[in-house]
Each structure stands twice: as structure tokens, then as C-alpha cells.
Amino acid sequence: MRRVRVRPAPGPLAGALGLPGDKSIAHRAVLLGALATGTQRIRGLPQGADVRASLAAVAALGARVEPDADWTLVHGAGRRFGAVGPEVIDCANSGTTMRLLAGMLAGGSRTVVLDGDASLRRRPMERVAAPLRALGARVETTAGRPPIRIHPGTLRGIDWTLPVASAQVKSAILLAGLGAAGETVVREPHPTRDHTERMLVAMGVPVERRDGAVAVRGGTELHAIDLTLPGDPSSAAFFAVAAAIVPGSRVVLRDVCVNPTRDGFVRILRRMGAAIEYRNARDVGGEPCADVCAAAGVLVGTSIDAAEVPAAVDELPVLAIAAACAAGETQVRGASELRVKESDRLEALAQLRVLGVDVTVVPDGLVVRGTGGGPLGSGAVSARGDHRIAMAFAVAALRAPDGIEIDDAGAVDVSFPGFFDRLSVLGAQVEVLA
Numbered sequence: 001m002r003r004v005r006v007r008p009a010p011g012p013l014a015g016a017l018g019l020p021g022d023k024s025i026a027h028r029a030v031l032l033g034a035l036a037t038g039t040q041r042i043r044g045l046p047q048g049a050d051v052r053a054s055l056a057a058v059a060a061l062g063a064r065v066e067p068d069a070d071w072t073l074v075h076g077a078g079r080r081f082g083a084v085g086p087e088v089i090d091c092a093n094s095g096t097t098m099r100l101l102a103g104m105l106a107g108g109s110r111t112v113v114l115d116g117d118a119s120l121r122r123r124p125m126e127r128v129a130a131p132l133r134a135l136g137a138r139v140e141t142t143a144g145r146p147p148i149r150i151h152p153g154t155l156r157g158i159d160w161t162l163p164v165a166s167a168q169v170k171s172a173i174l175l176a177g178l179g180a181a182g183e184t185v186v187r188e189p190h191p192t193r194d195h196t197e198r199m200l201v202a203m204g205v206p207v208e209r210r211d212g213a214v215a216v217r218g219g220t221e222l223h224a225i226d227l228t229l230p231g232d233p234s235s236a237a238f239f240a241v242a243a244a245i246v247p248g249s250r251v252v253l254r255d256v257c258v259n260p261t262r263d264g265f266v267r268i269l270r271r272m273g274a275a276i277e278y279r280n281a282r283d284v285g286g287e288p289c290a291d292v293c294a295a296a297g298v299l300v301g302t303s304i305d306a307a308e309v310p311a312a313v314d315e316l317p318v319l320a321i322a323a324a325c326a327a328g329e330t331q332v333r334g335a336s337e338l339r340v341k342e343s344d345r346l347e348a349l350a351q352l353r354v355l356g357v358d359v360t361v362v363p364d365g366l367v368v369r370g371t372g373g374g375p376l377g378s379g380a381v382s383a384r385g386d387h388r389i390a391m392a393f394a395v396a397a398l399r400a401p402d403g404i405e406i407d408d409a410g411a412v413d414v415s416f417p418g419f420f421d422r423l424s425v426l427g428a429q430v431e432v433l434a
């Protein structure tokens with residue numbers, strides 16, 4: 001599937017949807033399972049290409065993976081993880097696979113090269129290489145980008161302050177810290193997703209958390225666990241925005257992870273005027289989870305600043321679509337990280353202009369002047385190889401009476417195979433053009 005045209009549903013969106021398992025937690029379940037002793041049993045592993053990249057990588061590096069309809073088993077390699085396997089590991093499109101693996105392999109006994117596709121090869125890797133070198137690892141990047149070469153090394157704990165809020169870099173340092181002598185501390189400018197910390201604790205590793213800092217001690221063994229994955233809030237966000245912008249809609253998203261380091265989009269959408277409620281709040285696999293009921297509202301623009309970005313970082317593309325439908329101006333600042341995701345998401349979102357939306361791109365964000373509930377224009381945009389851009393514009397199409405043509409729409413398979421089917425179930429008209 002290369003090109004699709006999405007047109008609005010004939011009426012309001014209504015219904016209940018399940019979502020793929022959370023991608024961030026899934027990567028960690030697979031990667032930490034590979035480092036553990038015993039068998040990690042993971043229920044609800046998402047089928048997207050990113051998580052498959054983590055599965056293939058750990059299988060190549062000494063863990064044994066047994067896929068099953070419901071449960072995926074990862075038989076851990078323990079301390080022998082990375083000691084065997086090919087020299088080059090392909091991380092495909094997945095930054096999480098590459099950065100977390102870099103941390104896991106940093107204290108290893110042989111050279112491993114981490115590589116990826118054209119998009120991953122454009123992404124910054126010094127942010128992870130620099131702290132790993134400070135730990136004593138020998139790491140080379142290719143002019144700051146992949147491929148990354150990790151040579152054998154002996155690690156000593158460090159106290160590292162992240163210049164940029166990044167859960168991937170925080171996690172890489174903590175995972176390297178597990179193989180380092182003494183204590184490793186990571187300090188972050190703003191709190192980022194804490195799935196690594198939660199899972200380490202569940203797997204028997206003491207993690208100390210104090211005032212913006214996280215610390216682990218080297219030498220503790222990880223014990224495999226049984227884990228059910230909650231639904232991915234980053235996937236849920238597309239349907240929450242869809243419900244918010246199509247008048248009269250009400251959609252229930254079942255079993256969504258609502259960890260406060262991930263549900264910033266809900267706080268932002270509520271502030272804009274959408275009606276969003278959590279029902280049946282519970283714990284799933286050590287993570288807060290709820291059914292998210294999202295309904296249409298009269299949306300107004302808002303301001304999103306650097307402190308709010310980490311908890312909504314992957315949802316900002318679809319929040320820009322909500323902003324395009326709102327009354328007044330939405331300002332997004334402190335979000336230059338969006339330039340180094342699977343695409344330069346700030347420039348990719350400037351394609352809202354094709355739909356007649358007034359957008360200004362600034363170095364660290366966007367200013368969107370919304371239509372105030374009026375329809376969006378129609379036209380053709382490109383996903384630019386980026387799953388979240390493809391899905392964001394598909395949601396925009398729900399307010400574009402003549403539809404939107406999306407090129408490179410197959411990118412959705414990175415995190416959400418079946419996304420367009422779910423959108424059709426809600427009534428949207430999806431036509432595959434090529």
C-alpha cells in the first residue's frame with residue numbers, strides 16, 4: 001500500500017476499539033527479557049515492524065524467541081547476551097531498538113555494529129554514544145549517526161545529566177549501568193517515559209528515583225516475568241483526536257496505558273475543549289491503564305511548552321491536526337526534538353498548508369491558526385516515511401469533505417498495522433490508490 005485517499009465518515013464516529021500493545025513497553029519487554037535469566041512471557045506484543053526489529057535483534061544476539069498467537073516467549077541469554085551472533089544488527093526503522101541495544105551491548109565482549117534503514121541512518125546517535133563513552137565503553141558513530149560500532153569495554157558507573165529529555169538515552173545509560181561497577185545516575189531536564197524503570201523493578205532490579213534523577217547499581221540480575229501489555233496511548237491518540245474533531249462523535253478506546261509520562265495528549269486535548277474521561281482505571285503489567293472515552297468538543301487553541309513535550313512527544317503530530325480544527329492559535333515550543341524523529345515532523349506538518357491551514361514553522365515548534373471548526377481543504381500530502389505523519393493526516397481527512405490523498409501511507413505498519421481498517425470501522429472512507 002503506497003497511496004490512500006481518506007474521506008470523512010458520513011456521520012459522527014461511534015464505537016469501541018482495542019489498540020495494539022504499547023510499542024515502548026513492548027521493546028523493553030523483549031530487550032530486558034533477552035538480558036534476563038529465565039523466560040519472559042509477553043502477552044499482546046504489537047505486530048508492527050519496530051517491535052519485530054527488537055525481536056530479530058535479540059534472537060540474533062543469543063536470546064531465543066518463540067512467537068505464539070497470544071504470548072511471545074523470550075528465553076533470556078542473561079550475561080551471555082550479545083556474546084554470540086553476527087557482527088551487524090539491523091535495527092530497521094527503530095530508534096528505540098538501536099539506542100537501548102547500544103546500552104545493553106556497551107560492556108560486551110566483542111564488537112557489534114548497529115545499523116538501520118535510511119531514516120534511522122539520519123538520526124542523531126552521539127546523544128547515546130557520549131554517555132556510554134563516559135561509562136568506559138568504546139563506541140564509534142558515523143559522523144554522529146548510525147551505523148554505530150560498539151567495541152568490548154569495561155564499564156564504571158557515572159552521574160550523567162541529559163542535555164535533551166530522552167527516554168531512549170536515559171534507558172540506554174541505565175541498561176549499561178546494570179553492567180557497570182558501582183552506581184549509575186541519570187538526571188533529566190523534564191520527566192520522560194519511565195517504562196524502563198518500572199520494568200526493571202518488576203524484574204527484581206532496585207531502582208532509586210529521586211527529584212528528576214534515576215539510579216541503578218551494577219551487577220544485579222534480571223529475573224524474567226510474565227507481562228501483559230496495555231494498549232498504546234500513542235496509537236489511541238489518533239482516535240481520541242478523531243473523536244474530538246468530528247462533531248457528535250464518541251469513541252471508547254479500551255485498555256490504554258495512561259502512565260502520566262505518556263498521557264500528556266489527554267491533558268492537552270481536554271484543555272482544548274475535548275471531553276475525555278478515564279473509566280475502569282486499573283494496573284496492567286505494572287502500568288496504569290484505563291478505558292479512554294473521547295468525545296467531540298468545541299476546540300480552542302492552546303500553548304504547549306518544553307515541559308509538556310516529553311509526555312506528548314509522539315502525539316504532537318496528531319495534536320497539530322486538533323489545532324488545525326480549533327478556533328484561534330496553537331503554539332508549540334521547545335519541540336525541536338520533532339526534527340529528529342522518523343522524519344522532520346515540524347516540516348512534515350507544514351504540509352497542513354496544502355489543506356488551507358495557516359502554519360508557521362519555527363526552529364523549535366509550530367504555530368497553527370485553526371479553522372475554528374470549519375472544514376479543511378483537500379489535497380495530497382506525503383507521510384515522508386513516517387508512520388505518525390501518515391496517521392495524523394488520515395485523521396485530518398475526517399474534516400476534509402473532498403478527502404486527503406496520502407503518499408507513503410504504508411509507513412503506518414511501523415507501529416500500527418491495521419490502522420486504516422480501524423479508521424474504516426469508525427465510518428471513514430478509505431480507498432487504496434496504489
Ligand code: S3P
Pocket residue numbers: 023024025027096165166167168169171193313314337
Ligand atoms: C521512546 C522515547 C521517545 C519517543 C519514541 C519512543 C521510547 O524518544 O519519541 O517514539 O520508547 O523510549 P526519545 O527518547 O528520543 O525522546
